[in-house]
Amino acid sequence: MNDRAKRTEWFLEDRFGLFIHWGLYTIPARGEWVRSFEKISNQEYQPYFEEFNPTHYNPKEWAKLAKAAGQKYAVLTTKHHDGFCLFDSQLTDYKSTNTPAKRDLVREYVEAFREEGLKIGFYYSIIDWYHEDYPAYGDRQHPMRDHEDFKNKTVDFDRYLEYMHGQVKELLTNYGKIDVMWFDFSYDDMTGEKWKATKLINMIRGLQPEIIIDNRLGGNIMSANPEVYAGDFYSPEQIIPPQGILNEAGEQVPWEACITLNDHWGYHAKDKNYKSAKQVIRTLVECVSKNGNLLLNVGPDAKGIIPTESIDILAEVGQWMDRNGASIYGCKAADLPKPEWGRYTQKGNTLYAHVYDRGIGPIYFAGLKDRIKKARLLADGSELHVSTPWMAERYSDESGAFITLSGARLPDDNDTV
Numbered sequence: 001m002n003d004r005a006k007r008t009e010w011f012l013e014d015r016f017g018l019f020i021h022w023g024l025y026t027i028p029a030r031g032e033w034v035r036s037f038e039k040i041s042n043q044e045y046q047p048y049f050e051e052f053n054p055t056h057y058n059p060k061e062w063a064k065l066a067k068a069a070g071q072k073y074a075v076l077t078t079k080h081h082d083g084f085c086l087f088d089s090q091l092t093d094y095k096s097t098n099t100p101a102k103r104d105l106v107r108e109y110v111e112a113f114r115e116e117g118l119k120i121g122f123y124y125s126i127i128d129w130y131h132e133d134y135p136a137y138g139d140r141q142h143p144m145r146d147h148e149d150f151k152n153k154t155v156d157f158d159r160y161l162e163y164m165h166g167q168v169k170e171l172l173t174n175y176g177k178i179d180v181m182w183f184d185f186s187y188d189d190m191t192g193e194k195w196k197a198t199k200l201i202n203m204i205r206g207l208q209p210e211i212i213i214d215n216r217l218g219g220n221i222m223s224a225n226p227e228v229y230a231g232d233f234y235s236p237e238q239i240i241p242p243q244g245i246l247n248e249a250g251e252q253v254p255w256e257a258c259i260t261l262n263d264h265w266g267y268h269a270k271d272k273n274y275k276s277a278k279q280v281i282r283t284l285v286e287c288v289s290k291n292g293n294l295l296l297n298v299g300p301d302a303k304g305i306i307p308t309e310s311i312d313i314l315a316e317v318g319q320w321m322d323r324n325g326a327s328i329y330g331c332k333a334a335d336l337p338k339p340e341w342g343r344y345t346q347k348g349n350t351l352y353a354h355v356y357d358r359g360i361g362p363i364y365f366a367g368l369k370d371r372i373k374k375a376r377l378l379a380d381g382s383e384l385h386v387s388t389p390w391m392a393e394r395y396s397d398e399s400g401a402f403i404t405l406s407g408a409r410l411p412d413d414n415d416t417v
């Protein structure tokens with residue numbers, strides 16, 4: 001088994017994680033790009049730094065919420081594009097321990113989630129709108145390109161890279177074993193060796209040999225080219241790749257779709273456009289049915305409180321996962337075409353049929369004639385009579401949510417049943 005396969009074994013088992021976008025932008029409460037979209041200068045943004053004090057921040061509650069939702073790992077923004085550090089970096093004063101919070105928010109997150117048994121991920125923005133040596137490349141990446149602060153200003157980008165690499169070293173040295181390093185993001189010609197990615201990756205692998213790294217230091221979000229800095233997994237965002245993601249040899253590669261619960265990553269007070277729990281469950285099933293993971297995002301507010309809507313959705317997803325998690329954890333795409341009534345996931349020679357729509361009459365398992373040994377409803381373990389090729393009505397669930405069957409064993413050559 002190659003190194004990447006070994007590193008990502010737990011990732012392909014766990015399948016479902018929590019993404020957490022949190023920082024100073026929760027005070028304006030108009031999403032994490034507010035500085036760029038509204039061209040807010042460092043000076044105009046400073047009051048948020050001077051008042052940031054999430055009095056209700058209790059990562060133990062966050063960790064319990066994630067665990068109850070069936071999530072097995074988490075990824076917290078340690079620094080987003082605005083350059084504010086949620087950890088006690090020795091390389092900057094722009095950090096949570098210098099705000100009224102006076103707390104290393106990352107350390108508390110690590111301790112709480114580790115105590116609940118979840119794996120630990122760090123999101124780190126390689127884009128930095130605060131650091132004086134970050135180049136004003138294009139409006140999209142820098143809000144202040146045409147601001148007199150930057151006109152005719154020369155930057156020492158190597159000094160920025162020293163800072164960026166140094167902070168990654170702090171994060172991977174001072175907080176124990178870290179499982180995921182989630183960089184964000186390369187763009188235009190700012191990719192790969194422009195970030196000194198090979199040097200950075202070699203340092204990371206030296207500090208945390210088992211860590212997995214996303215693909216955003218090099219290539220683009222969906223690139224399948226196996227560049228060294230393409231990392232260990234691909235990171236489609238707000239989309240599910242139609243066929244999963246294949247490398248140039250046509251092999252499935254590890255990938256993780258990161259998706260918001262409403263329309264924003266960072267807290268937005270007016271964004272009430274939340275997905276339903278059923279939509280989230282179907283998204284998770286679709287990801288796994290295509291050999292992928294789901295990293296589902298919450299955006300806590302300035303007080304450190306996760307929005308009630310998000311809490312309710314995660315709780316409902318957790319109830320489904322409690323009964324149907326076997327059809328997610330360690331599962332992958334089935335070696336069958338997608339059925340018209342829903343989706344398949346598979347683990348070994350156990351097939352999981354996620355029947356979304358009851359439709360009319362029993363369902364038809366195309367291609368499985370005489371191959372189904374037995375079927376059980378995951379929700380309650382009850383037996384389902386299977387008259388091949390038809391599945392009895394027994395499974396129908398008026399809630400229309402959907403059903404996950406299991407035990408439709410696909411006998412293989414060694415099957416003894």
Ligand code: FHN
Nearest residue numbers: 021032033184185237258265
């Ligand atoms: O610009 C960021 C955005 O704020 C958010 O963090 C997402 C999450 O993957 N990544 C970038 C957009 O691709």
